[in-house]
Amino acid sequence: MEIKPGSLLSKIDSPADLKKLPMDQLPQVCDELRQYIIDVVSVHGGHFGASLGVVELSTALHYVYNTPYDQLVWDVGHQAYGHKILTGRRDNFHTNRKYNGLSGFPKRSESEFDTFGVGHSSTSISGALGMAMAAKLKGENRKSIAVIGDGAMTAGLAFEAMNHAGVADSDVLIILNDNCMSIDPNVGALKEYLTDITTSPTYNKIKDEVWNALGKLPVGKTFSREMASKLEHSIKGFVNKNSNLFEALKLRYFGPIDGHNITKLVDTLKDLKNIPGPKLLHIVTVKGKGYELAEKDQTKWHAPGLFDKVTGEIHKKKFDTPQPPKYQDVFGHTMIELAEKNEKIVGVTPAMPSGSSLKFMMDKMPHRAFDVGICEQHAVTLSAGMATQGMKVFCNIYSSFMQRAYDMVVHDVAIQKLPVVFCLDRAGLVGEDGPTHHGCYDIAYMRCIPNMIVAAPMNEAELRNMMYTAQLDSHTLPISIRYPRGEGVMPEWRTEMKEMEIGKGRKLKDGDGIAILSFGHPGNFAASAIRELKNNGINPAHYDMRFAKPIDEEMLHEVFAKFDKVVTVEDGTVVGGFGSAVLEFMAQYNYKAEVKIMGIPDRLVEHGTPKQLYEEIGIDANGIVKTVREMMGVRVTVKA
Template sequence: MNRIIDRINSPADLKLLSDEALLGACKELREYVVETITRVGGHLGASLGVVELTVALHKVYDSPTDVFCWDVGHQGYIHKVLTGRRDQLPTIRQYKGLSPFLKREESPHDHFGAGHASTSISAAVGFAEIRDRMQQDHHVVAIIGDGSMTGGLAFEALNNAGNSDSDLLVILNDNNMSISPNVGGLSRYMTEASTSPMLNRMRDMVYDLMGKLPKGGDKLARELASRFEDSARNMVVSGMFFTDMGFRYFGPIDGHDLHEMIHVLNRMKTIKGPKLLHVITEKGRGMPGNREDHLKHHAVGGKIKPAMPAHIERPQRPTAPGYNDLLPDLLRPLIESDARFVAVTAAMSEGTGLAKLEKTHPRGVIDVGIAEGHAVTFAAGLAAGGGRPVVCIYSTFLQRAIDHIVHDCAIQKLPVIFTLDRAGLVGADGPTHHGSYDLSYLPMIPNMVVAAPRDGNEFRDLLETATHWDKGPFAIRYPKDNSYHFDPDSPARHLPVGSWVELRGGADLCLVAVGSMVEEALECATLLEAQGISAEVVNARFVKPMDQAMIERLASSHSWIVSVEENSEVNGFGAQFLARLNAAGYTGRFSLAGIPDRFIEHGDRQILLDLAGLTGGRLAARLLEEAATRPTREVRSEEAGLQL
């Protein structure tokens, strides 16, 4: 097939195409992305919405000299294709394949990496500032979606940029469809400007005046009134927000009119200072089928499973619902029986599983938009007022709200429950989305309870326990995985806070595992037993507080203890556990298994766990080697990743 896009290996090739060829390229780009991503999986909707915008940007500007800051990176697939990565697109989100987001190490055209929302304008302001300081001459463009524009960081950057004279273009990609429905004042402001009372009064006045025209002037009246309304709406939107923040506002324009986009962007290059171009696009444009379910256009699962390396086997697990499938079912009876309970999410109702609950109990779920810090402090306010909020959030996104946990929840001992989805290695979304650090930073906070269930049954028990805890915040972390075991007919149990459980006995060593690693530890113990090594397995379901009585027993009864966690090995559970063991007089051997001290790449979750040594088989092989080669010696803190 002689495709136009096969001739595009860089933006320079794109610039040589005729207007007709550019239109053909847009059609082929959509077809190629749809065919590829529906087969291998990925973020489809946003990229389909920016085909013409991306082509126009690379036609008008000179990347990589000119700087593009794409927000989040969901919009970036077309950009990747146009910048020399066309043939690699089928590898996206796979181990050793293309990154799912923009990545500086991947291409000089990826000026700023991002997997979290609302960062693009801040980065662009920085690029513009250093350009001016270095007396360089190039353009800086931030491309941000309307969903990301609801994030507080975007407002801070707009405020900063608007008070400067930096030559900077912000493109607002407005499709009114972020991952979950946009919420809050800005979204309503941008989509409902026509409801302004002032605008409506002015429109009515014009219609009234036009009604006094001589007979036959009705058509003229309607046309003039319509033009006035469009102009007035533009005045209201730009004057009341972006212009007042120091930006020159342009638009809105049709983001799928390629020639108009090229024309307008060429004009933008000649206008100095901070400016904002409002572009209207259609998310999922060109996607076959019913477009009503736009959430499916955000990300689609592939029809094929990534190939596994020969030495890695995908484990056979019991059929059980995923943790995010369990969450809404466990919260539903709480919300139905007690008005104090409410689930809070930050634009992740779909990913956390709350969308199902939101449909049946809309008052029981509050989505605050892309505003993680606000979500936590809002929940603190709910708790201070007598409520029992449950903040449902990805582990990686909670990092954006650490100060709010400390200052607003923990210091005041407010009973806010946190359910941390995607804790540990998430797989295809890679280092920006791995939840590798919550067991390092949450236990350092006084008044926090931090727990991790081994399976769905224990998740139910921990949530039940958290609902009765009133001494401070209570966090429950769990992986992006199925829940191993769940009996829907079993009642929820109240667990003693800080209690651990011995799951099997053993005399040669003890495996102390957290959450998702309990099943791996049990598998490891079975493999070790076949080699003549007897291993005890302990379920450390509470990371804070720890089970002091159990720690003292282990310190006195074992000469080799192994901690296993799906968290960074630096200052994580193992390091904290070792400190407690040392305090209890332990002088034996200590081994720590956790996520290595580096950013783990993207790929199938099972591949990543294997590479990190966090599968039962890998762990058993490591311990057998250590048993044969390492003498017994007193453990030192630095061996457990403890950094002081």
């Protein structure tokens, strides 16, 4: 299906083309850009609501500023689709998030207009400030602009950056895109503070009247605007005593203004372009703007998948037989089962209640499940604090996001031997979100921490047993339980939960000649490979190790006493991961064997479907079959 852009958008191959248009044609550009995003995403998939909410802002920024010389940094990048389309990637936009196609996020290697690679939240202000400081040192008159949402503004990194920006004397503009949403609704005092500013009718009415009146005075626009700005500060202090947060950080505050009024945005940005120093523009937008269903249910339409743009029907795969649930849903429902029997259990997540499925518990037990906003460091230390008081805390964080809280895991949890349960969702290769979101490193970075237990279930029943074991009073150490994005393997997954012996694996199958040691969900790839290898007369043994730390030494002694060929399989980095633990054991006890470590290689794996990516790195069932055949000296024939 060919998707054609509108008459104006079809002629915009760069911001230079956009600048040729008169102001009165910008609303049409925005309408066409919004429709093009709807058309492409409905057919090809991707993030949706965030980009619709900043169509006018994206257009205004590239219309006013001299990008890419003036440097624009998008926070997270979910909202950068309009930016990509306006900067020469319109005709390739249908490849967005597809294997070997455009990245779903701004990426420096993809375009000079993507000045800073992003994917995680709250980095934009620091990045843009660094650019502004560098420009000043080099004597360059370039502008630096950070666009950050109110959800991302809750992270400590954003406040650290603003605290520095206020005294750095650099020409940086922070645009606060305030839509009361990240993926799920925002939480916390900052949300309430921003709501106070945007909903104060007295302040907004007086501010607009003063601004408009002074703009009509015959004394020069610059003088009038400066006078208006001074009066505006006084009005803020008079009407809203809480309105000095940003000014207290020495950032000149402007707004709030309507983020969907393209004329107002352009005029305001032109004014701000001539005001030196650090400043913040507060705009109010609607996530999903222009698509009614997305405006009404912003969480559902953050990334809905493929859908009928006319009816709004989201296309779901239909199956004739029951299908396995998502691991995240098994976690969410199991949390409720456990919490109903153990009053000490609480759940914590940093702004991902829907993604982690902790929302199930938040709906049923709101006093025992907490969304703390986009602040992984706080989530970990908060969990540690509750654990000191005897609570059994399940802290659910995506594997790649846990990287942001590493010091807290070491300093606040492991050193104090607090039994916090880290449930690391999205472990392994997550697919279309690409390298910023792949959960590659947690096995390695958790395994090297003293007192930390590192576990991974092969299926839903194993996940339930690990969670059950972790909440028992007899369990007194921190534990990391990792599981992948997407479906498991057990349609009938509500199994009876049983205590699991920490550090004990299980032998799934005896064999001859070669042993496969798997860790976590890839054990299912290995099981499929073993069924295929049977046709070649190869009979591998299969061990599901369950724990990378403490590793099952008794089982490893059995393996190396019997086999001189061993394959390890994991969906984590091969550097320092589960396979490395096996090699360390082998070296410690002077075993001699041929060992092949299969996992995520020591390079960045780009985006694509998980199936495509696991095939690329060779740890899918076919890759394991190939490796075992080669180790067993069986000739490998390549299918045409």
